[in-house]
Amino acid sequence: MSRIDYRGLAALDAVIDHGSFDKAAAALSITQSAVSQRIRMLENSAGELLIVRSQPPVATEAGQRLIAHYRQVQLLEAALTEFRHAGPGAAPLPEIAIAINADSAATWLQEAVAPLMGSGDCMLHIRLDDQDHTLTMLREGRVFGCVTSETAQVAGTTSTPLGAMRYVCVSSPAFAARWFPDGFTADAVQHAPALHFDRKDMLQTRFVAQRTGHTGRVPHHSLSSSDGYVRFIEAGFAYGMLPLLQCEAQLKAGTLVDLAPGHVLDVPLTWHIWDIQTPFTRTLSDNIVATARKWLL
Structure with a gap:
């Protein structure tokens, strides 16, 4: 071409x-x-x-x-206009798309993007996917940056470790008493209903195999909503993996219990971005790295 x-x-x-x-x-x-x-x-x-x-x-x-090239050019062109004048004929606002896992979006992301979104000078499009799959969006050029658990390098990008998100396996006290009277055992997980976020969610599978040795299917519901996920587990419908950041208050209050005390699953997260330096992308990237390191392990 x-x-x-x-x-x-x-x-x-x-x-x-x-x-x-x-x-x-x-x-x-x-x-x-x-x-x-x-x-x-x-x-x-x-x-x-x-x-x-x-x-x-x-x-x-x-x-x-080609799409990746086009979106990178759009970001660079937006950086050429330092000042935006309101009114008819004004240049369109620059847009930045990022991909992030739902648990990060439900916990620390709002603090990270508040300065950029609050200014109104840039439009941010946040796309949710499992942390094991967000890197695909970056490879395809659909997003400028992504938070991912993958460590693979993509040509033309920079990766920065953010820290680890700690997960615990929880349920309501009544659910634990009914389905796990003898603890978190291989027999119990083959009968107790779990709650998965979606079909890509492998956290529970990994934790069950790690703690009990069971590698087969487990009965499970699915609910692709971070806030709803917590409420459904609190209601006693199922057990599931939750970020400690998201359920620490409920564990202290006793509305949730840890099904495997002393055992956690730490998921290291990394920030991958295309090598595009504009005022907006630098601000976004710096805020995400600083905020994630504040809250993650």
């Missing part, structure tokens, strides 16, 4: 970001046929397929690389 067509890149990015050609057209204020034409021209120039026309559309590896 000798010369990059940025109108085509904008269309490619919009289709993947919005999940369809018609929504991309609405976002770009053009027709759906215009979106398709721009992407076809971009593919002809690249000499390969950039989008798999599925539902929703999926970027190919080459498409992911």
Whole structure:
């Protein structure tokens, strides 16, 4: 590709970001046929397929690389405008997307992003995924940075250790008395209902195998909500792994009990970012590193 067509890149990015050609057209204020034409021209120039026309559309590896390039250029262009003037014709606000695990979002993230989001000078898009999978979004160029448990290096990025999030296995006192009268045993976990965050959640599986040696399936519910997860466990519906940051008060109050006292699961977290230096990305990155190290082990 000798010369990059940025109108085509904008269309490619919009289709993947919005999940369809018609929504991309609405976002770009053009027709759906215009979106398709721009992407076809971009593919002809690249000499390969950039989008798999599925539902929703999926970027190919080459498409992911181009989207990553486009979003990095957007960040750098936003940095060229030091002052933003209000009113008609004002430059659009710079946007930064990050991926983070739900437990971090429910505990320390708000403090980290408060200065940036509170200023109103930058729009932050926070995407949630399991800490074992957020790095995929970075590789695909869908986010500028991510908090992840993975240590693999991605070319063109910088990684900074944040510390470890400590998890404990908890339930309500009544649930513990009913399902774990003899403690956290291999037999008990094969009958007691657990609560998983989603299908990617492997924390419980790892902890059960570590503590009991049981590596088979366990009965479980699923609930993809950090706040709801705590409430459902407090209500006695299941047991589950919670960050100590999120349940320390309940353990002290006695509304939750530790099912395996003295045993925890520490998950080291790392901040990965593309090597893009702008005032906004530096502020975001510095705040995330400082706040995480304040709260994590």
